[in-house]
Amino acid sequence: MxxxxxxxxxxxxxxxxxxxxxxxxxxxxxxxxxxxxxxxxxxxxxxxxxxxxxxxxxxxxxxxxxxxxxxxxEKAGDLKAAFKMYEMEGSGWITAKSLRRMLSRLGERRSVEECRNMIARFDMNGDGVLNFDEFKAMMSPS
Known part of the structure; x- marks a missing residue:
């Protein structure tokens, strides 16, 4: 249906x-x-x-x-929960190190440099970290 x-x-x-x-x-x-x-x-x-x-x-x-x-x-709530898992101790952003740590927990090995490059693709304001809006853009299907 x-x-x-x-x-x-x-x-x-x-x-x-x-x-x-x-x-x-x-x-x-x-x-x-x-x-x-x-x-x-x-x-x-x-x-x-x-x-x-x-x-x-x-x-x-x-x-x-x-x-x-x-x-x-509901999707926004799920994204916020996911963001909190990736962010660095409640800082409000995802660093290359915190991204690497979470990916490692998920069984995906990445270097800090690879994580920096992943972040750079979605880092709209150029501060080297991902805030929630940037994370949301990264997670949105294109």
Missing amino acids: EKYEQYQRVFDHFDSNGDGRICPVELRQCVGSIGGEMTAEEAEAAVVLMDSDGDGLLCLEDFVRIVEGAGEE
């Missing part, structure tokens, strides 16, 4: 009155059905924030953006 069809099925399930839109009450019920909690005020605010056409309801496209955005947040 295509991903868009899956979104449509989930959306239709949440759209309890079948009008093709999710209202704040339905959104609140959706969150409750998956074990979350949302007040009526939070549901109203969420719909206002995510509603692309200003009608006070979420259409399928709004819903897809929300679901895919949640996936992006």
Whole structure:
């Protein structure tokens, strides 16, 4: 089944009155059905924030953006966790030595010079280390 069809099925399930839109009450019920909690005020605010056409309801496209955005947040969290594994003792950057140490733990032997060269390819500000944004660019598929 295509991903868009899956979104449509989930959306239709949440759209309890079948009008093709999710209202704040339905959104609140959706969150409750998956074990979350949302007040009526939070549901109203969420719909206002995510509603692309200003009608006070979420259409399928709004819903897809929300679901895919949640996936992006999860990916960002995973990247932050990976970054912390590579960085040097909470310094906020990855050095050639810390990169070499982590690669060694993963069974990949590299010299400090090879690690410097790897860093240099993604070191946008030229400071010789990778900050989180540079690490994110390095990890993004090109």
